[in-house]
Amino acid sequence: MSAGLQPRSGWWQSDDALARVLCDLIAAEGRRLRVSLRLPPGPWPRETAMETLGFDSLDRIALAAAVSALLHMHESGLVDSMQSAPGFGAWCDAARAALDRVHARLSFSTSGSTGAPRSCTHALADLEAESDEHAALLGATPGTRIARILSAVPAHHIYGFLFTVLLPSRLDVPVLDIRPLSPGAVAACCRPGDLIVAYPELWSAIARGAPAGWPPRVTGVTSTAPCPAGTARALTAAGLHRLLEIHGASETAGLGWRDDPAAPYSLFAHWRRLSDDRLGRPGSDTATAMPDRVDWCGPRAYRVRARHDGAVQVGGVNVWPDRVRDLLCRHPDVAAATVRLMNEVEGRRLKAFVVPAAHVTDLAALRDALEALAATLSSADQPRAWRFGPVLPSTTMGKAADWTIDDPETAPVRSPSG
Known part of the structure; x- marks a missing residue:
């Protein structure tokens, strides 16, 4: 031991x-x-x-x-x-x-909001083996013994269970729930040797509001979605000792890790690569599908491209933009729509671009109607920025393109063929 x-x-x-x-x-x-x-x-x-x-x-x-x-x-x-x-x-x-x-087993629910949550069963022994790897990673640098775990995530989700239930049990350290705290107060409550378990949106807010300088040896962990590289660099530049990024899913638990946003993920030791999109555990013939499309950089290193099922993460919750789009398109005043995740500069919520039907002349009324429709969804599913135009954004090759949320809304309103 x-x-x-x-x-x-x-x-x-x-x-x-x-x-x-x-x-x-x-x-x-x-x-x-x-x-x-x-x-x-x-x-x-x-x-x-x-x-x-x-x-x-x-x-x-x-x-x-x-x-x-x-x-x-x-x-x-x-x-x-x-x-x-x-x-x-x-x-x-x-x-x-x-x-x-x-x-012997636990079954975690996916964090799906728009789609029906799925049950994902894991052997407790597998989760404990992963937790032991977490303990080794976080104690790999001399003098970095964890003093406390500060948790901003729910304990009944697999990420929270691994890092705020199994890990503190293994390390014999207390857990403090920091969810009631504002982002700016998180750094202020830290002590030397603390481990903060959070998610990208909170880390971005902490990076914007935290004072320059952290207590010694404060380490962070992030998961549920890719952490913006700028956020990771800002945190370590301000004095955070280390930010460990975990890649995984409810279906698989942890798959890989990295502590440099420019580096690929390293596959956890309890996984072995079977093919470009399949992994297996040592001593088992069962193949596990990777939840994301990845590019392999070596036998045990990879970069994440995108999820197979089109989901994105908002506040640690899986959201399917296409399903939100389909809801908007059912409105009689909408000719077409597209929904996607904001970029790193804009935020980490959904945004919508809507092509009004030909008969629409009042954009403000249409926006009010669509916001009321979106209000029937969970908070994570609701678009937080809206743009309207005659056609959906596309490249010169006709492929779907991104759009900025700070541009003025397009006027006059015309039909897609206008």
Whole structure:
């Protein structure tokens, strides 16, 4: 066992870790059931009654099913004990009892918002092996022992589970939830040796607002989407010791890492390359598809091009711009539309370019109507910048092209053939 690593024990034996996982999962599922639901910050006290959180008996059935799906409680035969449990602490006790019986696998949900989330099952042993690699990477430089983990991500997603549940268990360090903090306050709360687990949008906000200079040996981790190279360079130039970027997906867990935005990703040791788009684990004949199109730079190094399924990440959530486009195109006043992710300078939200139908003369009214339509989607799916024009942006070769969001809207309004 490497120096500084604790013997591996069941992650669910930690009251804090189990409470954070269940609290984040219940909160996320509760918001899915009731969009307007407002819950207090977690983890909640053990005596918190589920009714006081706003959950009725039908809600509790759905919540228990979500917990069972993640933890495979149905395999233990104890799933019914959770539905009847009166308080949050009793829910944690029921989950622990089930995990004491069966804990070999977990099934994480994809962060899809526009599309239906998918269940992705992983062997706990595989996740623990990856977590050991994380521990080795983060302790590879002398004097870089992690003191605390500052988490800006939910513990029930696979990224959060790896870095804020399994890793602190292995390193025996505390976890501090920094989600309530503003980006500018994150650097101020850091101590020497802290590890910040966040995502590209938050890192960009921290880079813009953080003072020059960080405490010694503060390291960052980022995942869920590509981190803009300018953000990574700005953070390290300001004194962040290191920013580790993890490439992976809910379906695969971590695949590779890098700590230089100009470098390719290095394949984690628990993967081996089978072909240009397939990986396998040592000792297994099972092939795993890469979630993205990649260019290999060597036997174990690659650069990411784009996802196979067309998804992009907004705030750590998978979003499918084509599905948002299809929704906009169903409006009778829209002749055509395209939706894409803003570029690094513009931000990390969606933007839309709309070709109005020939009869439209009031752009302001059309924009209001489309914003109301988009408001039926999750926050991550909603375009935050709109442009209108007679034809969709294209190159001289007729291929779809990007557009800037600071140009004035095109006028007069004409039909696509006008």
